[in-house]
Amino acid sequence: xxxxxxxxxRPREMTFPESLYLVEIVKGLGVTMGHMLRNIVRxxxxxxxxxxxxxRRMPPRxxxxxxxxxxxxxxxxxxxxxxxxxxxxxxCITIVAGESPDPAVExxxxxxxxxxxxxxxCGLCVEACPCDAIRMDTGWFTPPDDSREKLIFTIDxxxxx
Amino acid sequence: MPSLTIDxxxxxxxxxxxxINAAEKIGIEIPRYCYHKHLSVAGNCRMCxxxxxxxxxxQTACSTVVTDGMVVRTDTEKVRKAVTGVLEFLxxxxxxxxxxxxxxxxxxxxxxxxxxxxxxxRFALEDKVRKKKVQDIGGQIVLDxxxxxxxxxxxxxxxxxxxxxxxQFFRRGDHxxxxxxxxxxxxxxxxxxxxxxxxxxxxxxxxxRFKCRVWFLKAFPSVCTGCARGCNVEAFFKGxxxxxxxxxxxxxxxRAWMCxxxxxxxxxxxxxxxxxxxxxxxxxxxxxxxxxxxxxVAYRLKDAxxxxxxxxxxxxxxxxxxxxxxxxxxxxxxxxxxxKNLAFTSRVPGDGFSDGFLIRGDKNPNSRxxxxxxxxxxxxxxxxxxxxxxxxxxxxxxxxxxxxDLTQEETAGLLSMVPxxxxxxxxxxxxxxxATAVLPIASVAERGGTFTNHAGRVQRFHAGFxxxxxxxxxxxxxxxLANRLGAGWAFDGExxxxxxxxxxxxxxxxxxxxxxxxxxxxxxx
Ligand code: SF4
Ligand code: SF4
Ligand code: SF4
Ligand code: SF4
Ligand code: FES
Numbered sequence: 001x002x003x004x005x006x007x008x009x010r011p012r013e014m015t016f017p018e019s020l021y022l023v024e025i026v027k028g029l030g031v032t033m034g035h036m037l038r039n040i041v042r043x044x045x046x047x048x049x050x051x052x053x054x055x056r057r058m059p060p061r062x063x064x065x066x067x068x069x070x071x072x073x074x075x076x077x078x079x080x081x082x083x084x085x086x087x088x089x090x091x092c093i094t095i096v097a098g099e100s101p102d103p104a105v106e107x108x109x110x111x112x113x114x115x116x117x118x119x120x121x122c123g124l125c126v127e128a129c130p131c132d133a134i135r136m137d138t139g140w141f142t143p144p145d146d147s148r149e150k151l152i153f154t155i156d157x158x159x160x161x
Numbered sequence: 162m163p164s165l166t167i168d169x170x171x172x173x174x175x176x177x178x179x180x181i182n183a184a185e186k187i188g189i190e191i192p193r194y195c196y197h198k199h200l201s202v203a204g205n206c207r208m209c210x211x212x213x214x215x216x217x218x219x220q221t222a223c224s225t226v227v228t229d230g231m232v233v234r235t236d237t238e239k240v241r242k243a244v245t246g247v248l249e250f251l252x253x254x255x256x257x258x259x260x261x262x263x264x265x266x267x268x269x270x271x272x273x274x275x276x277x278x279x280x281x282x283r284f285a286l287e288d289k290v291r292k293k294k295v296q297d298i299g300g301q302i303v304l305d306x307x308x309x310x311x312x313x314x315x316x317x318x319x320x321x322x323x324x325x326x327x328x329q330f331f332r333r334g335d336h337x338x339x340x341x342x343x344x345x346x347x348x349x350x351x352x353x354x355x356x357x358x359x360x361x362x363x364x365x366x367x368x369x370r371f372k373c374r375v376w377f378l379k380a381f382p383s384v385c386t387g388c389a390r391g392c393n394v395e396a397f398f399k400g401x402x403x404x405x406x407x408x409x410x411x412x413x414x415x416r417a418w419m420c421x422x423x424x425x426x427x428x429x430x431x432x433x434x435x436x437x438x439x440x441x442x443x444x445x446x447x448x449x450x451x452x453x454x455x456x457x458v459a460y461r462l463k464d465a466x467x468x469x470x471x472x473x474x475x476x477x478x479x480x481x482x483x484x485x486x487x488x489x490x491x492x493x494x495x496x497x498x499x500x501k502n503l504a505f506t507s508r509v510p511g512d513g514f515s516d517g518f519l520i521r522g523d524k525n526p527n528s529r530x531x532x533x534x535x536x537x538x539x540x541x542x543x544x545x546x547x548x549x550x551x552x553x554x555x556x557x558x559x560x561x562x563x564x565x566d567l568t569q570e571e572t573a574g575l576l577s578m579v580p581x582x583x584x585x586x587x588x589x590x591x592x593x594x595x596a597t598a599v600l601p602i603a604s605v606a607e608r609g610g611t612f613t614n615h616a617g618r619v620q621r622f623h624a625g626f627x628x629x630x631x632x633x634x635x636x637x638x639x640x641x642l643a644n645r646l647g648a649g650w651a652f653d654g655e656x657x658x659x660x661x662x663x664x665x666x667x668x669x670x671x672x673x674x675x676x677x678x679x680x681x682x683x684x685x686x
């Protein structure tokens with residue numbers, strides 16, 4: 001492949017009235033005032049959203065913060081098969097499997113951590129899961145926090161939602 | 162020698178060879194479940210069906226002996242269809258537990274399904290015959306009867322190898338299941354092998370259970386350090402943690418097996434490791450750097466020799482060390498310190514259990530190597546202990562984590578007679594609890610070298626990953642110590658030491674890492 005060269009037009013010189021700025025400032029203020037007045041009269045048309053009180057409705061396939069699903073009896077549906085951890089390109093899922101007291105379950109995750117700082121929200125973990133135990137349908141972004149540790153979501157946090 | 166063609170390729174094999182082995186010789190792998198190279202032929206799984214010209218029906222490759230001029234085809238549509246059919250039958254009642262099955266990733270059902278099956282199940286889930294899962298049947302084994310494909314490898318192993326016959330098939334038809342007799346769990350020292358030979362996840366290891374998925378593990382060839390047999394093993398690790406040993410086939414040593422004690426030997430490389438050099442001053446431990454501690458060790462040894470004569474210094478070698486390390490240790494003691502106080506012992510605490518099969522009474526991998534390298538053992542060790550107890554030794558360099566079969570108290574009592582004890586060891590133990598200076602060295606998974614087994618077979622073990630913590634490769638440590646004692650050695654890794662060793666030590670003459678290869682070579686004498 002060869003790289004083509006494109007000529008980009010330089011900004012033209014300012015005309016004399018423009019270089020005085022005065023007219024342009026008045027024009028700009030006009031736009032601002034116009035918006036302000038319109039927002040006062042017609043509030044439903046405001047574009048800005050008052051996050052986090054008000055949230056945007058995400059499309060159904062939006063990949064948001066993960067959650068782990070539960071069985072009807074409340075125990076985690078995850079069987080610690082490591083498929084998600086294997087598929088994860090960011091290597092951000094840490095699982096420690098254990099022997100479940102319920103012989104019908106056998107294997108369950110003692111630990112299940114997702115490092116949200118490393119997650120790239122690709123959704124491959126969800127694709128990989130044979131048990132539909134992990135989903136990204138919360139419609140949530142990862143909220144900001146003040147330490148790295150708090151952004152490593154543990155199994156309790158993931159089971160909450 | 163009958164000659165035959167398999168898939169158009171000609172091959173000559175000895176009389177009595179079966180088709181499956183003849184095919185293996187020319188690199189054609191015929192699928193199999195019940196056939197195992199080290200067990201008798203059962204011919205019950207029907208996975209190995211092949212087409213043989215002039216035979217009206219498909220033949221089982223594992224039990225059909227070749228004849229001259231035979232024409233075998235393994236790749237025809239007829240064979241493929243038959244194998245797919247067999248696989249479908251085997252999977253009818255299979256629980257497809259892969260997400261919670263430890264065998265997943267090294268399961269022959271999974272592998273052959275991807276190769277020959279890829280069918281949708283025609284059997285409704287609720288029609289499957291359920292059997293008992295998660296059964297602790299003793300030894301190192303967990304049984305899941307549902308996953309069993311009734312290949313009888315385990316039954317034959319317990320009949321032909323251990324002779325203990327604990328497992329048997331019960332009931333008929335699709336209710337057939339493998340189990341132990343009531344009240345008679347597995348009771349032999351080789352149960353771990355069952356998890357290896359079971360081609361599916363019916364028999365899995367209790368120890369490895371749920372620890373790690375096998376596809377995360379990497380393996381390297383090693384030698385078990387559990388006894389003087391030196392079973393060849395494959396060591397599996399992730400990061401700097403060993404997860405399991407599996408036997409590596411060596412017909413001359415362990416065939417395809419290893420004992421249950423040896424199988425757990427890997428834990429020593431993980432747990433209770435010595436990872437930082439330290440000195441003990443007035444009962445308190447003080448962390449040191451290698452740079453700070455090594456000169457001190459060299460100085461104390463030299464000082465004892467200079468002040469009170471060479472026999473005020475002593476070196477206790479360890480049969481857990483490699484040939485290379487023992488050779489350097491001997492040269493340090495005899496050539497550099499000039500002391501006659503050099504000895505080792507093969508004794509360890511415990512009963513020294515042995516059987517006529519693999520397990521040896523000597524629980525060290527390299528006692529024979531120490532003997533061949535002319536390090537005095539047996540009575541020499543006892544004499545040295547007497548000398549130490551009499552307070553005649555002023556500085557002691559000690560290898561290993563235990564002092565023969567002495568108890569913790571006896572070790573502490575004996576070593577308190579020596580003003581300076583430097584230990585080069587891998588694990589915490591009675592010696593590291595009292596030594597004046599502790600030098601942490603690499604475990605068997607972190608360094609390379611050779612062991613000489615009880616029969617004089619020299620076998621290589623390899624480093625899988627770099628030493629953990631501040632532990633140091635023994636060869637590097639011995640070389641710097643020797644150089645501080647005025648040696649001027651330029652050894653760089655175990656290979657260079659082995660070359661020097663082979664050049665001067667009679668029993669190892671003419672040997673090299675190449676000639677030892679992966680299966681070992683007998684030393685002379
Ligand atoms: S969304 Fe992607 S990066 Fe994040 S945990 Fe799942 S697989 Fe890993
Ligand atoms: S893939 Fe699903 S069942 Fe398996 S460990 Fe991940 S969340 Fe659990
Ligand atoms: S035995 Fe093999 S196929 Fe069966 S559940 Fe285990 S891994 Fe899956
Ligand atoms: S338990 Fe394993 S080795 Fe034994 S018969 Fe069943 S599948 Fe074969
Ligand atoms: S391998 Fe031949 S019948 Fe099982």
